[in-house]
Amino acid sequence: MHEGSIAESIVDILKETKKSNNLSKITKVTLKIGIMSGVMVDALLFALDALREEEAIIKNTEFEIIESNVKAYCILCNKNFEFQKNEEIVLLCDECNMPLEIKEGKEMEIIDIEGE
């Protein structure tokens, strides 16, 4: 369960952001989590919930998670591929059989926050 460490890293960044923007509270946070980042969204939400008690900054914060599909690209054929959650990922081009480059789907980001 590494989602605990991820949740702590999120809280650290929120603390910095709250300070640098002179906010009194953070009401909403939007995260972007790639389906191939290795983070399970449910486990992350659970870990964030578990932190609410000890971290006042997220006591009443709403978390929205945008899950991003895997997007990959064949440089040779100039062809794009997309894989959704629960779809089998094949990182080989279906035309030339060369390795695809992953463009998206591995990221873990805080996109934006709302506060007062």
Place this chain on the structure above:
Amino acid sequence: MKRVVIERKILERNDSSAQRIRALLKEKNIFSLNFMSSPGAGKTTTIEQTIKALKDKHKISFIDGDLETDRDAERIKALGIDTVQINTSGACHLDANMVLKALDKVSLDCDILIIENVGNLVCPATFDVGCDKNVVILSVPEGDDKVKKYPVMFNVADVILINKIDLADFMDFDKEKVKKEIKEISPKAKVFEISAKTGYGFDDWINFLSDMVKKR
């Protein structure tokens, strides 16, 4: 209400520590390997055999990450290798900050640094620890269906060692299926079949590794 666009990586602190590790190891001209696998797949045994094959030619240091005990570190220390133990006390993976601290203690008068990550086929894949190459071990008794079940781990692998190949005939382990699935999820990974028990396949793996160390 105020909206603030942040667009920051959640693991930015880990990533910057990983970059510091890379810079430090590069400056010292040290080639580094991060071994990952599920518990018991054979990380320590493979590392022991790898060290035995290389230690006449290379100076090697070792960092071991484990939830509890220093058993693996002791096994490597017995080979005369400078060793540092990280007890993650509950954390299921090593992160770059832990490794950075361990680099203060381990001898950097070496040309190869080997890290054994916590036995876990999921969590360590998410945390860059600043090594040149990720070596992922899949052992035969785990079954031939694991690559697509744990795609994130196999995708971050630069080298995949299929270990305990001596048991393949007892286990209905379809090597060709595994290699096909590795091609699909980790097309650039280099794959070796080995047995850390019998030494099968070690010549090829050691030659490949020596070559990478030479080119560092």
